[in-house]
Amino acid sequence: MNAAIAEPLLRVLDLRVEFGGHAAVCGVGFELFAGETVGLVGESGSGKSTLARAILRLLPAARGAVVWRGVDLTSCSAAALRPLRRDLQIVFQDPLASLNPRMTIGDSIAEPLRIYAATLSAPERNRRVAAMLERVGLAAGMIGRYPHEFSGGQCQRVGIARAMILRPQLLICDEPVSSLDVSIQGQIVNLLLDLQRDAGTAMLFISHNLAVVRHLSHRILVMYAGRLVEIAPRDALFAAPIHPYTRALLAAVPRAGKAGGAAPVPNTVAGAPAPHLGCAYRDRCPHAVAVCTTHAPPLEEIAAGHLVACHRARDFTV
Amino acid sequence: MPPPTLCIEDLSVNFTQRGARLAAVRQVSLEVAPGECVGVVGESGSGKTQVFMAAMGLIPGNAVAAGRVRFEGVDILGTTPAQLNRIRGSKLSMIFQDPMTSLTPHLKIGDQLAEVLVCHAGSSWSEARAAARRMLERVRVPDPARRVNQYPHELSGGLRQRVMIGMSLLCGPKLVIADEPTSALDVTVQAQIIELLQAMRTEFGMALVLISHDLGVVADLADRILVMYAGRIVESAAAGVLFERARHPYTAELLKCIPSVTGPRFERLPTLPGQPPQPGESLEGCAFAPRCPRAAARCRIERPLLDADAAAAHRVACHFPVQP
Numbered sequence: 001m002n003a004a005i006a007e008p009l010l011r012v013l014d015l016r017v018e019f020g021g022h023a024a025v026c027g028v029g030f031e032l033f034a035g036e037t038v039g040l041v042g043e044s045g046s047g048k049s050t051l052a053r054a055i056l057r058l059l060p061a062a063r064g065a066v067v068w069r070g071v072d073l074t075s076c077s078a079a080a081l082r083p084l085r086r087d088l089q090i091v092f093q094d095p096l097a098s099l100n101p102r103m104t105i106g107d108s109i110a111e112p113l114r115i116y117a118a119t120l121s122a123p124e125r126n127r128r129v130a131a132m133l134e135r136v137g138l139a140a141g142m143i144g145r146y147p148h149e150f151s152g153g154q155c156q157r158v159g160i161a162r163a164m165i166l167r168p169q170l171l172i173c174d175e176p177v178s179s180l181d182v183s184i185q186g187q188i189v190n191l192l193l194d195l196q197r198d199a200g201t202a203m204l205f206i207s208h209n210l211a212v213v214r215h216l217s218h219r220i221l222v223m224y225a226g227r228l229v230e231i232a233p234r235d236a237l238f239a240a241p242i243h244p245y246t247r248a249l250l251a252a253v254p255r256a257g258k259a260g261g262a263a264p265v266p267n268t269v270a271g272a273p274a275p276h277l278g279c280a281y282r283d284r285c286p287h288a289v290a291v292c293t294t295h296a297p298p299l300e301e302i303a304a305g306h307l308v309a310c311h312r313a314r315d316f317t318v
Numbered sequence: 319m320p321p322p323t324l325c326i327e328d329l330s331v332n333f334t335q336r337g338a339r340l341a342a343v344r345q346v347s348l349e350v351a352p353g354e355c356v357g358v359v360g361e362s363g364s365g366k367t368q369v370f371m372a373a374m375g376l377i378p379g380n381a382v383a384a385g386r387v388r389f390e391g392v393d394i395l396g397t398t399p400a401q402l403n404r405i406r407g408s409k410l411s412m413i414f415q416d417p418m419t420s421l422t423p424h425l426k427i428g429d430q431l432a433e434v435l436v437c438h439a440g441s442s443w444s445e446a447r448a449a450a451r452r453m454l455e456r457v458r459v460p461d462p463a464r465r466v467n468q469y470p471h472e473l474s475g476g477l478r479q480r481v482m483i484g485m486s487l488l489c490g491p492k493l494v495i496a497d498e499p500t501s502a503l504d505v506t507v508q509a510q511i512i513e514l515l516q517a518m519r520t521e522f523g524m525a526l527v528l529i530s531h532d533l534g535v536v537a538d539l540a541d542r543i544l545v546m547y548a549g550r551i552v553e554s555a556a557a558g559v560l561f562e563r564a565r566h567p568y569t570a571e572l573l574k575c576i577p578s579v580t581g582p583r584f585e586r587l588p589t590l591p592g593q594p595p596q597p598g599e600s601l602e603g604c605a606f607a608p609r610c611p612r613a614a615a616r617c618r619i620e621r622p623l624l625d626a627d628a629a630a631a632h633r634v635a636c637h638f639p640v641q642p
Contacts, residue, residue: 183575183594186590208504252508252509
């Protein structure tokens, strides 16, 4: 993919989301290109889901813009937004809670078609739902069953079928495999990759599992306390992470079969309120210097496509 | 060899749901030696939690446990509730997954900890509160003098889990059962809690059972690992051996499925096809056979048993184990 000449599908600009005056997402900006998969990682409370919801205008933005193919989703009218929504879909973390327990899974998957392809005849709609069910690895005969009759992994397949039946251009996956067992995780991730390739969908994949993100993303965004602290192509991020937080995150991943894999992490409180001045990570950062307490570091390009928000970023590059 | 701290023999746990009998645990036998850390891994529904709920004498109303559970010589399944209450929380304690719902929301942290000592050790409230503060210090809760007067909602998830760990250690337990102690926590906090559990083991010398679906977490702490599938133990081995020379095809396939932050990157993630059996399903032969790449006709008829030699270092329940 040649990012230099391609026009981004989605451009997020200086986005800020507030809850009661407190910023949950602050100054976030990035671009997403057609067919690209971008991973978004960070701890709980770092604002990943809030960012996802603000992009889809499921939450209002306090400042900034979300430009989708030239239209600012944060400020366009509800009438203008409605037809765009068919191209913007989301898969949620809790597969059971994201399905209506009183609707058959067939009805749940058919609902986007009823709304956005209302001219389809009922038999044609059923044919498409049945085909989609088989595509996500469920039997077409399950069409009349209810969510409680399925396992978590199967419900997630239903959620994916519902999101993909309109062949959207952007799919946001908010921790889609976090509640699933490792043996099922791979099946769901591969399914998402297959569907993405078929439909050419761009994907924003949110996860706290760095290993999963590594296997499917082209680029990775690292979020801390509501801000993006590092943006890098996948291989660069895993081979040469720069931001001290990214490095701590990578070092903390427990590794099966490697004794003592988890490196010690500064014993400070995660999710503490971000300081008003300076870098939000400074209290946990072993490399903090005076400037970190007075000035928030801007996101700066350190190498091609590799952006870091750290005053000392250049000290950490090889 | 000293007698085991916990000895489970032929334990089965069956639930009754709408008239149907669901087997959650099927004829499980295991021992935990004094001071040993045993990791228990398995997918959701594999029965790993139910084995140790039964070991605590915590059996839901719609379930029946059969078999024998002996803790420090006491028959847990046969003893009185009064006797159980004396053991639980003192000699035998548990750390749960969700540190929010396992602390009482309307009691101050210090009082919740102190209550354990007042009930089990007969301490006075003032002694108990002082001991609670010292324990918070030992589990490295910063600023314990302030924390004792706070409520659970004022603490982060990682701090709450530290409080839970401290609470479980107050009466000098012989065995702590930790059920997914880090699953609700972020990866950096998870690493801190693993480190703390490791340090507490050295300091208090208790045996530890660590139940987790995350092989990475177990790998860091456990001396020995038990792998469960569909209510049974299918493999038991020393931690290092299990990761390098898994013999049960389920363990071997599961290890391949774990994506890594190092090593080769795959275009597609390796998967284990199919689904684990549902608790209500009747199982002929080996429960893993429908998903197993090594399964043969025999596996569908005859259930493989865990090697009879209970003292063997590496035991596997498979007709055609992976050769080391």
